[in-house]
Amino acid sequence: MIDINLIRSNPDLVRENIRKKFQDYKLPLVDEILSLDEKKRALQREGDERRAKRNDFAKKIGVLMREGKRDEAEEIKRLSKENNDAVSAIETECAEVEAQLKKAMFAIPNIIADDVPLGKDDSCNVQWNTYLEAKEKSFDVPYHLDILESLNGIDLDSARRTSGNGFYYLTGDVARLHSAVLSYARDFMIDKGFTYCIPPYMIRSDVVSGVMSFEEMDGMMYKIEGEDLYLIGTSEHSMIGRFMNTVIDGEKLPLTLTSYSPCFRKEKGAHGIEERGIYRIHQFEKQEMIVVCEPKDSDYWYEKLWSYTVELFVSMQIPVRTLVCCSGDLADLKYKSLDIEAWSPRQKKYFEVGSCSNLTDAQARRLGIRYKDLATGKNAFAHTLNNTVVAPPRMLIAFLENHLQADGRVYVPEVLRKYMGGKEYIEPAKKK
């Protein structure tokens, strides 16, 4: 959500931003907002006057009652009642106007950064850089499920019986590798000075509706029956919800946090051959990074955040590239965003393993995340950023494909070995 003052003072900038995002159908919203805003303020002025009157009447009645002037008090009571009817009429209308205004404001996209490339959809995203050489293998790399099976590392049949499609059992060294990657990623971020955090895995509906739209919620969130609780789709939900409607002491900024959580997603409407296996699933685990900072620092942290993920993947010897998200592919709350993609030697292309976003103050304004500015002593909206550190098991696809050897073994990079009992290779299961 953007600052309404920006629409009041510079509606053309807001319109231009909407055009840049190829959302021309939203252009009428700007004028709609301006007129609703004016209407709301007029109603508020009128309501304030009426309420001032009500307070006045009430005081007078109090005085008259004490003095025992019953009749006069009754007369003012009658006037006050009339006035109160007007107050409730205005309040009802004002609430309606406010609801319309809020709805329209939610639809206005955040102002995007100047350096965001313009484009209609993800086909216009721009490769920024590559890290490590994306080498082709000397042999045909099998589909990740086949690699997992060759390692005796997955049981999808049982998972389908116990939980249905989109779930998995990871077993043996693969399960251990899964944990090893998360443990390594956790320690990696702690070494970068981030505070490790394990958040609630369920959140209330008011937090859910704060962090996402109704459509997103419907498509993603699992609800706990009989409770006002939802399983989180990412730890960002509970990590950002943590600061909802709070004022953070300016001295405590920036908050640099890294959180672990399982993530649960309905993934409504997901299908396709490349999604067979553990690419798109209902349950996965993720190490995330969250930064809450002063506005002047968010550009700095944005660059830091994505570079940490790159560094992490490189240290595990997995080639990655960075892909700058174009204007049309950028979610409405985002100022800028960059995907981290890992190399798939099987598909001979990169695929997404993480996403880094600077939301500037849009998310904070929506959720009421403020900080006390040290210099001015005033409260202001903070900037929020988030980025994936690593999210297995999807990330394991890249891992297995890149580290599979011709003999069927899977190489374990040095940095992970201490989490893998010192193993240098994961051995394939013996054929019967």
Added chain:
RNA sequence: GCAGAGGUGGCAGAGUGGUCGAAUGCGCACGACUCGAAAUCGUGUUACGUAGGAAUACGUACGGAGGUUCGAAUCCUCUCCUCUGCGCCA
């Protein structure tokens, strides 16, 4: 889960229907005193919205949502949270 107690400003803590945005204390800021400090004294010190250049004015907010009333921190209903005891349990 059951029973009891409670949720008020940065903190502690009064206030049980009417000049209450809220006593008092602490903290904090500024000033006086002082060579300087402590102590003391004085002044100030919530947030959000609307109007205004500003001083300021008005409105809203006493966990949250509704209700009663001319008027609610105060009464009623629901709900959330905290504490104490009991129960249950990794």
